Amino acid sequence: MARVVSLFLPTWSTDRARRKLGPAAPSPEIPLVMLGRDRRRQVVMAADAAAQRLGLRVGMPATTARVLVPDLTALDHEALADAEGLERLAVWMLQRYAPIVTADPPDGIILDVAGADHLHGGEAAMLAGMVARLGRAGLLAKAAIADTWGAAHALARFTRGPTCVVPMGGAQEAIADLPLASLRLPQDVLEGLRVLGFVRVSDLWATPRAPLTLRFGPELGRRLDQALGHASEPIDPIRPADLIEVRRSFPEPIGAPETLARYIGKLVVQLCEGLTAQGVGAKRLDLICHRVDNTLQALRVGTAVPVRDVQRLTRLLTDKIETIEPGFGIEILSLTATLVEPLAARQVATSLVEESVPDVSDLVDILANRVGEHSIYRAAPVASDVPERSVRRIAAMTPETGETWPGHWPRPARLLQPPERIETLALLPDHPPVWFTWRGIRRRVHRADGxxxxxGEWWKRDPELAAVRDYFQLEDDAGERYWVFRAGDGEDAATGSHRWFLHGVFG
Incomplete structure (x- = not known):
């Protein structure tokens, strides 16, 4: 089943203009509008959040806007530049999030993420990350995911909150209370429905379809059926000209897993020839299956490093054939290298003296495509004395930076996050505990060091100006070793609460 994400950019035109101006752009607190021509009038074509808070709206005459906000900043509306920018953003989303992406002018993008959400930690995490990443780039965004384009489009624009996740089969319930404008109907149809007393989407369900169709035409029923999933709304995926893509058409539809695997292998051979000709390797492959019922089935795999090895790429794709639902048959297979990086040819080492460096990237790729790339990582040191800040997650195949953890004080193999409160008996200010109770078990300290x-890192937060922790390594009678700390220096109450916490366990 399709899972469609509608990405809504409510202030796309003004956000794009600010990004284009760069340092010369007005502050986000200063209201900004884009002006254009509506017949003989100059009107507001787009308004940012600050302008909307002051009462400015799209379609308002420019003279009225300047009366309401005398110091208004106005720029010329560039409809063509907005459309081109939206296409470029759609390509960016294609490379990072899903194999089926298309622009939804004038202020949206549609993605079919079925089979790709697990690579980003699930649907909720994917939407949150998508909105946050665009926000850091200066683009205000909202996102919703549902079974249909129509439902996702409506929820992204007419619900509160930056993200909305509708469970499978829940589209009808989710859009029931939304206004009629959420169905993407023409303005004259909306006005006619309001005259008849229709307010919400659910008001249409109890009304016979024939009189509505007779009065307003087939568009009303078509949009309602598309939102509920009763009528298909195919997504025409964007495909830039510079993408390396190969495809195969079949005179008779195919569907057997063995047949799919055979033709996938042939497509990979052709794709690798194209990769070699351009001197690049694939980091993301998209296989799109065009079914005879005019629907698309997509499959996405990624690699940790650029690859153009036929056997390796074929195995990654065929391992996920079980996720493809061929339906009544597949008539076209399309394989695209969505994300590529330079990959120079290298000679395979044949020396009997030099030790070869083991390559674990193949194993990383297999695991990442099964459980998600965010679940495969390794720890890297960070320059911080605060233990929980001294480590960060990086991609499994990130090159070594040469940074190491300080070795003058040992650190436990396992840190508790957050540290757990313990009860202790200790002589202040600098003596270790004599005993401590953790998780209901009292342990007597046999040896201690510290x-x-x-x-505290005073440059990050003011409360850390005086914050202090005193850490001790403790060993109990059973030989178990623990890492505990006291919050404070044992004398000055401003340095901490002087409570004790267990922060780690030595292996």
Whole structure:
């Protein structure tokens, strides 16, 4: 089943203009509008959030807008530049999120993420990351996911909150209370429905379809059926000219897994020839199956490093054939290298003396495509004395930077996040505990070492100006070793609560 994401950019025109101006752009607090011509009048074609808060709206005459906001900043509306920018953003989304993406002018993008959401930590995490990433780039965004284009489009524009996740089969319930404008109907149809007393989408369900169709035409029923999934609304995926793509058409539809695997292997051979000709390797492959019922089935795999090895790429794709639903048959197979990076040819080492460096990228690719690339990572050091800030997650195949953790004080193999409160008996200010109780079990301290004093990072937050932790390594009678700290220096109450916490367990 399709899972469609509608990405809504409510202030796309003004956000794009600010990005284009760069340092010369007005502050986000300063209201900005884009002006254009509506017949003989100059009207507001787009308004940013600050302008909307002051009462400016799309379609308002420019003279009225300047009366309401005398110091208004206005730029010429560039409809063509907005459309081209939306296409470029759609290509960016294609390379990072889903194999089926298309622009939804004038202020949206549609993605079919079925089979690709697990690569981003699930649907909710994917939408949240998508909105946050665009926000960091200066683009205000909202996103919704549902079974249909119509439902996702409506929810992205007419619900509160930056994201909305509708479970499978829940489109009808989700859009029931939305206004009629959410169905993408022409303005004259909306006005006619309001005259008849229709307000919400659910008001249409109890009304016979024939009189409505007779009065307003087939568009009303078509949009309602598309939103509920009763009528198809195919997505025509965007395909830039510079993408490396190969395809195969079949005189008779295919559907057997063995047949799919055979033709996938042939497509990979052709694709690798194109990759070699351009001196690049694939980091993301999209296989799109065009079914005879005019629907698309997509399959996406990624690699940790650029690859153009036929056997390796074929295995990654065929491992996921089980996720393809061929229906009544597949008539076209399309394989695209959506994301590529330079990959120079290299000679395979044949020396019997030099040790070859093991290549685990193939294993990383297999695991990442099964459980998601965000689930495969390794730890890297960060320059911080605060233990929970001294490590970060990086991609499994990220090159070594040469950074290491300081070795003058040992650190436990396992840190508790957050540290857990313990009850202790200790002689202040610098003696270790004599005993401590953790998770209901009292442990007597046999050996101890410390304290190691860690100061707060005052440049990050004001409360850390005086914050102190004193860490101790403890060993109990059973030989178990623990890492505990006291919040504070044992004397000054401003340095901490002087409570004790267990932060780690040594292996």
């Amino acid at each position: 304290p190691e004093r860690v100061f």
